[in-house]
Amino acid sequence: MSSLPEPVTAGGEDHAVTGVPRPWFAVAVAVLAQTLVLLDNTILNIALDTLADPVRGLGASSAELAWAVASYSLVFAAGGFAGGALADRYGPRRVLIGGLLVLAGSATVAAFSVNATELIVTRAFMGAGGALITPATLAVVSRHPPAAARTRAIAIWASSGGVAVALGPVAGGLLLSHFHWGAIFLLNLPVAAVCLAGVVKLVPELLYAGRRVLDPAGLALSMLGMGSLVYGIIEGGGRPGWTSPLTIVPVLAGVALLVTFVLVQRGRERPGFDVRLFAAPRFSGGTVALLLLFFGLAGQLFYCAFYLQGVRGLSPLAAGAVMTAAAGGIVTGNQLSPAVCKLLTVRWATVAGICVAAATFGAYLFFGPGTPVAWIVLMLLVQGAGIGAVVAPMTAEMMAALPAGHTGAGAAINAATRPVGSTLGVAVLGSILAAGYRTAILPALADLPPSARDRVLDSAESARSVAVVLGRPGLAAAANDAYLHAMSVAAIWTLGLSLAGVLPVIACFRPRK
Known part of the structure; x- marks a missing residue:
């Protein structure tokens, strides 16, 4: 690799400030900001039904709702590289402030959207704010704490994902029960204000002597x-x-x-984003493993939500409460991961975590209309623990493999694996789910009128609605059976593709000499 910039301790605009007197306060601010970014990616799910209502919401179509969810992840993933490069060029502190301002401003506009198109566009701008915030926060937690405490700091940062998964559905359900749907976006304002105050007071500059040229x-x-x-x-x-x-x-x-x-x-001699970072085996192998892990997680949570609310008949708030078990497991796994890695090494601890998570993805093969909710909660708890045991040590190893002056670029790639993997998981596994459902529901369509047949083929949710209108409870039962069949097919693919993540870990995380 070519010579890369390193931080220095002397004064001056281009120099890093080291010896931070209160590094854990800076970590706390970064973790809160990252939690806000991830919360915005989960809280909308609980409001989709309201937004589809022409009276209570915007009367959005299913396609418009899909894009309202996807536009955030799309821009977040696409803009992550730019966010990392900007963090390397101007320092994570300045980029973090800019990202919080963009996120808060666009969330305010989103709260008062008058149609679905406006909501989609403003959600995209919120994703741009998140793309600036995430690599900046990871750069802060990777460099400000003392070297001996950085793995613990990254474990705490990684726990923000579990916190967001837990808070998103519950906070959204509570706000929708008492306020206009725009309240789920206005929640960003007080949290962003606290983060901005914390960044100004507690996060020092971290600049590099050879500041990277923008490209x-x-x-x-x-x-x-x-x-x-x-x-x-x-x-x-x-x-x-x-x-x-x-x-x-x-x-x-x-x-x-x-x-x-x-x-x-x-x-280029000094590229804006050095793709040669992938020459580090731990960095490249960790990227592939995390991509596949979040592929499985997002796809599984997608069909789990429909299973809980559709087949099991739980309310959105109750389904969200059940799914918080995964968040609790993620936080627990994050915090236990340093001790587990000392016992098993990072290589085998992460292999074990991936295998545990993959086994819970395969557990959907045994779920039916009468599966006890307690078993589902236990499965999600174990699943979260397995994922949490992987994310923190994997992230720490990936960031440790990078030169200090390129933590922003590395953080951008690390952060992009989550939305890219999640988008792939929902798209691919959602497509498998839809195809499996359409194949299984066909025998129940023989005596339906054409308009009703098309709606039943769209989704199990539409089929249940048609069953109520036509007074045919047997059609609803057939839709549930078809969905369970489709979920089993998707679970097999989720299990296999997630297990493939152990291969790059075994190959790239060999013990250091």
């Missing part, structure tokens, strides 16, 4: 490439399907743009 062309290629790829994946999971030009063209264009980006960056 607008390279950033544009990375953002357009990632955006086009993710867009195509989202379309593939929807009505157009994987063989549609609406899917194939953007996916191929995204791949071509990303390949061009890599070639351009490799040819």
Whole structure:
């Protein structure tokens, strides 16, 4: 690798401030900001039913709701590389302040959206704010604490995902019970204000003697490439399907743009984003493993939500309460991971965590209409513990493999694995789920009118609605059976693809000499 900038301790604008007197206060601010970013990615799910209502919400269609959810992750993933480069160029403190301002401002506009299109656009701007915040927060927790405490700091940072998973559905349900739906976005304002005050008071500058030159062309290629790829994946999971030009063209264009980006960056002496960071086996192997893990997690949580609310008949708030078990497990696994790694080594601790999580993904093969809720809670708790045991040590190892001056770029890649993996998981596994449902429900459509048949084919939720209108409880039962069949098929794919994550861990995390 070429020579990379390192922080120095002398005074001056281009120098890092070291010897932070209260590093854990800076970590606390970074963790709170990261929790806010992830909360915005989970809290909307509980409000989708309200937003679809023309009286209580916006009367949004199912496609519009899908894009309201996806636009955040799409821009978050595409903009993460730019956020990391900006953090390296201007320092994580300044980028963190900018990201919080963008997030708070766009959330305010989203709260007062008058139609679904406006909501989709403002959610995209919220994703841009998150793309600035996440790599900056990881750079803070990776560099400010003493070296001996950094693994613990990253474990706490990684726990923010579990906290967000727990708070999102519950906080959203409580707000929707008492206020207008826009309250779920206005929640950002007081939290962002606390974070901004904390950054100003408690987070010092962390700049580098050789501040990296911005590369607008390279950033544009990375953002357009990632955006086009993710867009195509989202379309593939929807009505157009994987063989549609609406899917194939953007996916191929995204791949071509990303390949061009890599070639351009490799040819520069001081690239805006050094793709040679992937030459570090632990960094590249960890990226693949985390991508596959979040692929399985997001896809599984997607069909779990429909299972709990559709097949089991739980309210959104009750379903959210059940799913908080996964969050509790993630936090527990994060905190126990340092001790487990000392006992088993990082390599085998993460392999064990992936295997535990994959086993819980496969547990859906045994779920039916009468499975006790307590078993589901236990499964989600164990699942979260397995995932938590992987994320913290994996992230710490990946960041430790990077030169100090490139923590922002490395943090951007690390952060991008989550939304990219999640988007892939929902798109691919959602497509498998839909295809399995349509195949299984066909025998129940024989004597239905054409308009009702089309609605029943759309989803199990639509089938239950048609069953109520037509007074045919047997159709609702058939929809539940078809969904359970589809969920079993999706669970097999989730199990297999998630287990594939152990291969890069075994290959790349060999003991250091």
